[in-house]
Amino acid sequence: MGLTGGGALTDVGGLVAAGRFEDAGRVIREALPDPVSRVVLQADLTAVAPGYLQPEVARGLLRMSTPEGQGPATTYRFSAESIRSALDSGEDASSILAFLHEHSATEIPQALSYLVEDTASRYGSLRVGRAGSYVSTDDDAVVATVLADPRAAVLGVVQVAPTVLVSPASPHELAALLRDLGFSPASDAVAAAGRTPPAGPAAPARVPPDQLRSRLNPWSVAEEELDAQLAVLRSARPGPADVATGTDSETLLGLETLRAAIRSRSRIRLGTADSEGNHVRQVLVPLSVSGGRLRVFDPEHQVEKVVSVHRVMDVEILEGSPADG
Structure with missing residues (x-):
């Protein structure tokens, strides 16, 4: 910082030591070259x-x-x-x-x-943006009707071409709006296969009420699961090679919780580590787990996705929450 030199205080250092900071700043400014404005x-x-x-x-x-x-x-x-x-x-x-x-x-x-x-x-000959769904039609009147409805503004519907609308909302939400307006929209994927689209997203199969487990404590376990989890804990006694890691038992317990949720069709709160190491928690419906991969249904976005088991940090079965689609 230029406060000392050769084992002694410089002029600036002496001013700083004396508490004369304004004078020290003036000396520094005089010693430095003026900034330039041209290159x-x-x-x-x-x-x-x-x-x-x-x-x-x-x-x-x-x-x-x-x-x-x-x-x-x-x-x-x-x-x-x-x-x-x-x-x-x-x-x-x-x-x-x-x-x-x-x-x-x-x-x-x-x-x-x-x-x-x-x-x-x-620049700008191509435009890139984010869209969750789109509507394509040959009828200009349909476009005008959709844009005139106040609910279209709520879903962020905008016109990007004479007969094309886009929205950040999911295809399910946009299709629901169109049905409320009296239209019968078809999914592009379904229309290509020549099938009539269902009225809503496919829902996981329902489980009879008498087969659902009701848990007041999300961390409690059913009687038939207790022995299996105790066996896991007893087999995970730390030894010389695994005292430092100690994560195998946690992974096995998490898998047991996932399998229990799959059997009962229960929603879970799943904590995972994203690509940057952040802890992310989501409410999901587990469908299957095998080969180190967990297949889940995301009810918020109405999509299925796959999660690597090694990214799972914690699993919590939500109280009284059988998956209902």
Whole structure:
């Protein structure tokens, strides 16, 4: 920090030690070179800063180029990718070129001007967004009817083409809205197979009430499961090789809980580790478990998915919650 040198306090260090911080700041500012506001643009699609840049100039260059190296003489490289990044942030070709013209000590090289204008001309020719479901029809009146209904706005329905609507809602929710409006929508997958779609999503088979287990305590176990779980615990006594790990018994107990939920068609609260190691908990209906893979039904999104057993962190059978689809 420049407070000491050669085993002694510097001028700045002496001022800091005396509590004269404003004077120390003034000495530092006088010793440092003034930040620059201009760069040297070169024909190889780079810009060289001849010193430390003013903060707003550095931020502007970072929006449209990639820095190479560190220090006062930093080189910034322009590329189609870096220009697209600037366009994503709200810039356009004219604003990028205006910034470069204002902060360049030289003329803008022709290669750089062409890169900016060519990238901007192709930017946005394809649009990408998120959609959970869509409606396609040959009847413009259908589109108008759906958009006129207030419930369409609630589901986020928007028109992306004269006869195409999209929504972040699930296909099940969007189909329910269309049925309420008097239409008979068909799923693309079902229509392709020439079948009439069901009125709702396929539901797991119901279990007779007398076969359902009612548990006031989600951590309690049925009598027939108790012996199996006790056997697991007794067989998992720590030895010299497994004192540090000790996770096999937890995994087996989790599998027993999953199998119990599968037999009773019960909903579970499943805790898993995602790809970044975060603990994620979801309410799901387990369908089967084998080969280190757990197949579940997600009632919120009306889809089936597969979870790797090694990602399972905890399992809780929800109280009085037989799966009802």
